[in-house]
Amino acid sequence: MFVTPIKLAIYDTFAKTAQAPTVVDIATKLNVPVTDVQNAFDELHKQRLLVPEPGDETRIRMAPPFSGIGTPFRVTVHGRIYFAPCAWDAFGIAAALHTDAVIHTKDGHSGEAMTLEVKKGKPVPAPYVVHIAVPAAKWWDDIIYT
Amino acid sequence: MLLFRSEEMVDGWCAANNVPKRPLVSLEQLWVLAKEWYSDRLTIHSRRPKPDEMVEIFGRIGLTGSFWDPTADTWGNPECS
Incomplete structure (x- = not known):
C-alpha cells in the first residue's frame, strides 16, 4: 500500500506549517487519488500514527506528537x-x-x-x-x- | 494525561474527580519517553514502539508494574499482531 510517502507528507506538513493536512491536501501535494490517501490514513490509524477527526475521517485530529486542533x-x-x-x-x-x-x-x-x-x-x-x-x-x- | 505543578495538585485533582491516584512521571522520565517515541517520527522508518519495546523503555526509567504493561493491548499494526 502507498502508505509511507503519505505518512512522510503528513509529518512534513505538520513540521513545516504546524497545521494538519487533509486527505485532499495530501492527494494534491503528491498528485495521487484521494481514495489512495484515505486508505493510507486508515492504515496509519491502525498503526496508531494518526487519529482521524471524529465524524470526519478526511481530517486529522492528531498525528502524534502533533495535534490538528488547539490544545492546552x-x-x-x-x-x-x-x-x-x-x-x-x-x-x-x-x-x-x-x-x-x-x-x-x-x-x-x-x-x-x-x-x-x-x-x-x-x-x-x-x-x-x-x-x-x-x-x-x-x-x-x-x-x-x- | 495531565501535567501538574506538584504532587499536591495531583491529589486535589484525583479527589475532585474521584479518580485513583496513579504512579507519577517526572519531567526527566517524560523527556526519555518523548525521545523514544518521537525522535525518528519524521523519518521513513518511524513507527510506534512495540509492546515489548514499551515495557523495556518503561522499565529502564523505573516505570514498572501492571499499570505500565501494554501487553493486554490489541492493536492494528500488522508487525505487532
Missing part, C-alpha cells in the same frame, strides 16, 4: 506555534524536530499557567509531574481522552 499544550519552536495533545507529546514535538522548545500550558487541577522548556537537548529542571489516569493497556481505547 502550546509549543513554540523558532517562533512557530504547534499544539500537542498532551505533555508527553509537547516534549515529543521538540524531540521530533530535534530542537529547543518552550511549552506554555496550565496546571491540570488549578489551571495556573505553567511553562516548560527544552534547552540544549533536555528539559529545564522543574518539580512538575505528569499523572496518567489510564493504564497503558487502555491508552488507545480512547486516545483523545488519554
Whole structure:
C-alpha cells in the first residue's frame, strides 16, 4: 500500500506549517487519488500514527506528537506555534524536530499557567509531574481522552 | 494525561474527580519517553514502539508494574499482531 510517502507528507506538513493536512491536501501535494490517501490514513490509524477527526475521517485530529486542533499544550519552536495533545507529546514535538522548545500550558487541577522548556537537548529542571489516569493497556481505547 | 505543578495538585485533582491516584512521571522520565517515541517520527522508518519495546523503555526509567504493561493491548499494526 502507498502508505509511507503519505505518512512522510503528513509529518512534513505538520513540521513545516504546524497545521494538519487533509486527505485532499495530501492527494494534491503528491498528485495521487484521494481514495489512495484515505486508505493510507486508515492504515496509519491502525498503526496508531494518526487519529482521524471524529465524524470526519478526511481530517486529522492528531498525528502524534502533533495535534490538528488547539490544545492546552502550546509549543513554540523558532517562533512557530504547534499544539500537542498532551505533555508527553509537547516534549515529543521538540524531540521530533530535534530542537529547543518552550511549552506554555496550565496546571491540570488549578489551571495556573505553567511553562516548560527544552534547552540544549533536555528539559529545564522543574518539580512538575505528569499523572496518567489510564493504564497503558487502555491508552488507545480512547486516545483523545488519554 | 495531565501535567501538574506538584504532587499536591495531583491529589486535589484525583479527589475532585474521584479518580485513583496513579504512579507519577517526572519531567526527566517524560523527556526519555518523548525521545523514544518521537525522535525518528519524521523519518521513513518511524513507527510506534512495540509492546515489548514499551515495557523495556518503561522499565529502564523505573516505570514498572501492571499499570505500565501494554501487553493486554490489541492493536492494528500488522508487525505487532
